[in-house]
Amino acid sequence: MSAERIDPPEELLSAYLDGEATPDERARVEAQLATSEEWRDVLEELRSTRALLLASPVREAPTGFWDSLLHPDIAPPLPTEPVRSIESAPSRRRSRAIAWIAGAAAAAAIAVVVLVPGQSRVKPAVATLVSRHAVRSSVTEDPVSQLAPVSKPVQLGR
Amino acid sequence: MTTDGVPTWEEVARDHGRFLYNVAYRLTGNDDDARDLVQESLLRVRRGLETYQPGSLEGWLARIVTNVFLDEVRRKRRRPEQALPENPDRVLPAAAGADEMAAAAGLSDEIQVALASLPEEFRVPVVLRDVADRTYEDIAGSLGVPVGTVRSRLHRGRRMLRIALVESGALE
Numbered sequence: 001m002s003a004e005r006i007d008p009p010e011e012l013l014s015a016y017l018d019g020e021a022t023p024d025e026r027a028r029v030e031a032q033l034a035t036s037e038e039w040r041d042v043l044e045e046l047r048s049t050r051a052l053l054l055a056s057p058v059r060e061a062p063t064g065f066w067d068s069l070l071h072p073d074i075a076p077p078l079p080t081e082p083v084r085s086i087e088s089a090p091s092r093r094r095s096r097a098i099a100w101i102a103g104a105a106a107a108a109a110i111a112v113v114v115l116v117p118g119q120s121r122v123k124p125a126v127a128t129l130v131s132r133h134a135v136r137s138s139v140t141e142d143p144v145s146q147l148a149p150v151s152k153p154v155q156l157g158r
Numbered sequence: 159m160t161t162d163g164v165p166t167w168e169e170v171a172r173d174h175g176r177f178l179y180n181v182a183y184r185l186t187g188n189d190d191d192a193r194d195l196v197q198e199s200l201l202r203v204r205r206g207l208e209t210y211q212p213g214s215l216e217g218w219l220a221r222i223v224t225n226v227f228l229d230e231v232r233r234k235r236r237r238p239e240q241a242l243p244e245n246p247d248r249v250l251p252a253a254a255g256a257d258e259m260a261a262a263a264g265l266s267d268e269i270q271v272a273l274a275s276l277p278e279e280f281r282v283p284v285v286l287r288d289v290a291d292r293t294y295e296d297i298a299g300s301l302g303v304p305v306g307t308v309r310s311r312l313h314r315g316r317r318m319l320r321i322a323l324v325e326s327g328a329l330e
Contacts, residue, residue, distance in 0.1 A: 011313035018287065020294045020309070046313075048329070049320045053273075053288040056266045058176060059183040065193060066175055069200070070168055 008032055013043050017050065163212045167204040170215070177290070178219055184285045185227045187274030195230075199223045220290045221300040224282060228301075231278050272322035280315030283308055288316075 008028040015021040016029040032039050165173070178199060183192040199222050210218065273281055286292045286300060297312075298305045323329040 011310050014313035014316060015294070015309050018294070018312075042317075045320050046316050049316050049323065050288050052269055052323070052329070053284070053319075056269050058180045059189075059192070059266075061175070061179040061193070061196070062189055065179075065196075066171065069171055069175075069197070 010039070010042065013039065013046055017043065017046055164207055164210050165215070167200065167207060170203055170207075170219070171200055174216060174219055177216055178223060181220060181223050181285060181290045182227070184270070184273060184289045185223070185278075185282065187270060195223060195226055199226045202226060214296075216290070217292060217296050220286055220292050220296070224286065224300045228278070228282070268323065268326050268328040272319050272326060272328065275322050276315055276318055280311050280318055283312040284315040284319060287312055 008025070012021055012025050012029050016026060021029060029039075033043065171178075175196070179192060179196050182195040182199070183189065186192045186195055199219070202222050202225075203219065206218075206222065273285065276284065282301065283297055286297045287294075292300070294305050294308045294312075297308045301308065303311075320329065
């Protein structure tokens, strides 16, 4: 064996396994594999680890996730500004609560208008109101929460 | 589909959402962050479709979801209380929910926990290669690093993943 021989770097094994090694690199890896049990062991470990990942089932999104994004009545309008951090799960829960409260307040406000015709003859469609208002002013993906300004003057519970 | 062959935002979500969510989940390690990552990625997709050139859509999506994920990682790094350790080889704490996932039955969860235990600089190449099936060149483009760096990180990432799986008992 030549004293000048330089062992190839071990990271070539991953490239070899992935078919990303050049022909020259492939030849060097195969020569090393032929003489090194350690390299053969590492290659087998890499292969089995990669196989585990490849075989792991696709993670499906929670039920309702795609509907909430794609349903035309509730699909979020495109924000024109950067949205909140992806890390803010607690704030998402808060925003859901706010959205629910705002939605309830808005519904109450609409009910007042509809159920008391003597005060107003306007009978807006809820879906249209939500949609139009959200499209005009929303800066987040949650159109319902954008109804908050509409609900404010109602002052429920007072 | 628009007349110039560019899909609509809804078509991307419908036809490639499963791919997008799976990659997001493998990157973040939990459903809460994966949902947020997918939503934010789709917002960028919607904006990006105006200039999108038809090609490898999943490659483009993988790049977007990676960028959004890494933006978040960088944002976390700027927070003093969550600064990275000085030794980059030190394993970061697993993502939120990873411990709970470990208690669940099934090797898939153990794999996810092991993945989540990798520092993101090693986790991302592994996910992009072994989950998203991207080429080294694609991954290098997504990360803005040379292909040689991808090779090195991917190899080290797999070796670390192996160790984590052995330590968890998922592999012998």
